[in-house]
Amino acid sequence: MxxxxxxxxxxxxxxxxxxxxxxxxxxxxxxxxxxxxxxxxxxxxxxxxxxxxxxxxxxxxxxxxxxxxxxxxxxxxxxxxxxxxNGNAITLSAAFVRELGGALPEDPVAALPLFAAAIKRRSEAGLSPPVFAATFPYSTHNYILRAYFAAGGIDPDRDVQLVVIPPPLMAGSLEKGLIDGFCVGSPWNSVAVDRGAGHILTPSSALFARxxxxxxxxxxxxxxxxxxxxxxxxxxxxxxxxxxxxxxxxxxxxxxxxxxxxxxxSAPLVLRTIEGRLVFTPGGPTRSVPDFIxxxxxxxxxxxxxxxxxxxxxxxxxxxxxxxxxxxxxxxxxxxxxxxxxxxxxxxxxxxxxxxxxxxxxxxxxxxxxxxxxxxxxxxxxxxxx
The missing domain is CATH 3.40.190.10 (Periplasmic binding protein-like II)
Structure with missing residues (x-):
């Protein structure tokens, strides 16, 4: 052996x-x-x-x-x-969701103007830009966030701040208000939602299929x-x-x-991610995500x-x-x-x-x-x- x-x-x-x-x-x-x-x-x-x-x-x-x-x-x-x-998702803090207007559209592309408006409001108020975390500079999470923002004309190097946080620490960082959102692999998006700290904006498979x-x-x-x-x-x-x-x-x-x-x-939470049955908002219903992982x-x-x-x-x-x-x-x-x-x-x-x-x-x-x-x-x- x-x-x-x-x-x-x-x-x-x-x-x-x-x-x-x-x-x-x-x-x-x-x-x-x-x-x-x-x-x-x-x-x-x-x-x-x-x-x-x-x-x-x-x-x-x-x-x-x-x-x-x-x-x-x-x-x-x-x-x-x-x-x-696949297997990733972009998740936002409850506070940042409120900045976007309090509800997220099902189409993630439709949320991009909301991001741009929130970034502009922060800039005009002299506040720091929103902070989003990926797991590593050389990661799909970094590229997904960048491509998503870029599709809305948002410069990921100027209009937002991108930081690196290891996957198991993502949900806790969101809970503590250290970041406004993140992109990470499962199950950590679902962990943030179940703790009431996060709202899933979109699974990565809705942006890039493979x-x-x-x-x-x-x-x-x-x-x-x-x-x-x-x-x-x-x-x-x-x-x-x-x-x-x-x-x-x-x-x-x-x-x-x-x-x-x-x-x-917990096994029930892991099961949801394996089967692509995601809860997008705390206490919300499950939604089927084909080919989530x-x-x-x-x-x-x-x-x-x-x-x-x-x-x-x-x-x-x-x-x-x-x-x-x-x-x-x-x-x-x-x-x-x-x-x-x-x-x-x-x-x-x-x-x-x-x-x-x-x-x-x-x-x-x-x-x-x-x-x-x-x-x-x-x-x-x-x-x-x-």
Whole structure:
């Protein structure tokens, strides 16, 4: 039995790894997954970098940035399995909802003029701009917030203040009035609502239909080692993801994830997030959110180069790095689809013209990164079209 030490953050998108361990899929592959709970993404990256973790549940943009040496020293790794699509939401404090007029429209785009008006009122009164939290600079949460504000002509670097807070601390920060809103993965949006501290503005899937939220990052030592071990790790993870994707397993999965050493959140709340039945306002009814979080095989788990290319384009768009035309080739080396294909032979997802499915922006063409980036000005805001 080969032991594999894996770091994770308490989020529902760690479920494929947890299920692989708890349901015996890792055992069947001759592996023992030792899952280590962490509090911050910096810890995850750094412990993977120095070899304290063999692998990790990691923000997909962080895996890209780490492998490419963007914003940090290069961390040699590969990302041969995506753990989940979507699963995020933007949540606002009760006080900020009152600033917006006391009720949120169901269409998040319709709320953008309300944001702009509230920001203007604060500015005219000499008050600080609203503060919104993401979980890390290289995160889907950061890019979702930025793209959302930009769609309403709001400059995320001037008109609001963006800060970084680890996922488990988001709800508490909202409760204490330290921030006006946040974007984070489940279950922490629902935790804020159940505490009466937050109102969900929108799930991320209502803005972008297929964002690769987390990846299985494998460190240098394992990545350069025995190919059979790599295949076994990916196979166990994919089997765990497929088990999580089966609605018949939702009750058991919720109970599993709710354990104190995993999420430490009540099973009924976790169940709502798994099933996409969200409560948007404290004491309000549940609303069904199709594809709120996806674990399906192969559509989710097999890494999609186009989705990774979109995340890289966000790094360029928001000034985190300069455009490099060699990136598509380097992404192919990062995601190593050959490992997935060896682990799950014959399970290939259908091709998609737009891998992201943006509601906020025109369709994304991975073959034309330069054309995509040309749509935005130097601040990352959409260019006005004649």
């Amino acid at each position: 080969k032991r594999i030490t894996i770091g994770f953050i308490p989020l529902t998108d760690a479920a494929p790894l947890i299920a692989a361990h708890e349901r015996g899929f890792a055992d069947e592959e001759g592996l023992a997954f030792d899952l280590v709970r962490e509090v911050s993404w910096a810890n995850i990256r750094d412990k993977l970098s120095v070899g304290l973790f063999d692998a990790a549940h990691m923000l997909t943009p962080l895996a890209i940035a780490s492998a490419l040496g963007i914003g940090h020293v290069t961390v040699p790794l590969i990302a041969p399995a995506t753990l989940a699509l 964002i690769p939220e987390k990846t299985l990052a494998i460190g240098d030592t394992l990545a350069g080692g025995d190919p059979d071990t790599l295949r076994a790790i990916v196979a166990a993870t994919a089997e765990g993801a497929a088990w999580c994707a089966d609605p018949a397993n939702a009750l058991e999965l919720a109970a599993m994830l709710s354990a104190p050493h995993y999420l430490g959140v 996806r674990y399906d095989v192969p559509g989710t788990v097999r890494p999609d180069a186009g989705r990774y290319a979109w995340l890289y384009a966000q790094m360029v768009r928001w000034g985190q790095t300069r455009f490099d035309p060699t990136i598509p080739r380097r992404i192919a080396s990062l995601i190593r689809t050959d490992i997935y294909d060896a682990a799950m032979p014959g399970l290939l997802p259908p091709a998609e013209a737009d891998p992201i499915g943006s509601i906020l922006e025109p369709a994304f063409d991975p073959a034309d990164l330069a054309g995509y980036l040309a749509r935005f000005d130097e601040r990352g805001l959409p260019k006005l079209r004649a």
